[in-house]
Amino acid sequence: GDSVTQMEGPVTLSEEAFLTINCTYTATGYPSLFWYVQYPGEGLQLLLKATKADDKGSNKGFEATYRKETTSFHLEKGSVQVSDSAVYFCALSSPAQKLVFGQGTRLTINP
Amino acid sequence: GAVVSQHPSRVICKSGTSVKIECRSLDFQATTMFWYRQFPKQSLMLMATSNEGSKATYEQGVEKDKFLINHASLTLSTLTVASAHPEDSSFYICSARWVAGGNTGELFFGEGSRLTVL
Numbered sequence: 001g002d003s004v005t006q007m008e009g010p011v012t013l014s015e016e017a018f019l020t021i022n023c024t025y026t027a028t029g030y031p032s033l034f035w036y037v038q039y040p041g042e043g044l045q046l047l048l049k050a051t052k053a054d055d056k057g058s059n060k061g062f063e064a065t066y067r068k069e070t071t072s073f074h075l076e077k078g079s080v081q082v083s084d085s086a087v088y089f090c091a092l093s094s095p096a097q098k099l100v101f102g103q104g105t106r107l108t109i110n111p
Numbered sequence: 112g113a114v115v116s117q118h119p120s121r122v123i124c125k126s127g128t129s130v131k132i133e134c135r136s137l138d139f140q141a142t143t144m145f146w147y148r149q150f151p152k153q154s155l156m157l158m159a160t161s162n163e164g165s166k167a168t169y170e171q172g173v174e175k176d177k178f179l180i181n182h183a184s185l186t187l188s189t190l191t192v193a194s195a196h197p198e199d200s201s202f203y204i205c206s207a208r209w210v211a212g213g214n215t216g217e218l219f220f221g222e223g224s225r226l227t228v229l
Binding site for chain 1: 117145152153154155157160204206218219220221222223
């Protein structure tokens with residue numbers, strides 16, 4: 001079945017560091033891909049998405065490119081801030097329109 | 112974006128009692144809502160798909176007699192944990208699909224409800 005694999009956390013960086021969180025997927029067909037973020041004490045929020053190969057999703061300085069050839073959707077940000085500390089989930093939409101989530105990566109940014 | 116609200120946000124109950132969690136789409140109609148369960152430091156596990164006016168579709172391994180789902184209107188779905196036990200303690204999250212979002216699978220999530228069974 002469809003699945004999503006994220007790099008294991010936790011990830012700890014200093015402010016203004018470069019961030020990469022790896023995400024790879026296995027799916028039939030061509031799913032849409034998402035990154036969701038969960039800030040402490042809050043529910044999930046959509047961070048960005050891409051619906052077809054080579055699409056780049058971007059929001060709040062974060063970017064991810066849909067790479068069909070490597071089945072990847074890595075999340076990147078050039079300069080992280082303390083406020084980016086959260087849990088990040090990579091997800092895909094299955095043919096049944098359900099979301100399949102990765103295990104989540106906890107990110108902590110130190111000032 | 113669209114708003115989904117869950118209530119209660121936290122509930123503590125004694126073992127053996129039933130607990131109801133509500134999920135409301137505040138500014139849109141949702142024919143389909145989803146219920147997830149999140150264990151500490153783990154990902155979200157889809158429990159069931161709630162369809163307005165029909166029976167919920169449960170994922171494999173989820174007890175439908177334990178987790179009762181009702182989707183009586185286009186803006187409300189409820190999850191009732193029947194005869195809750197400590198192992199049911201978890202963070203339950205609902206989501207609703209905004210039809211205008213098309214077929215991309217974009218969902219809007221509630222804030223989550225933390226259930227603690229003593």
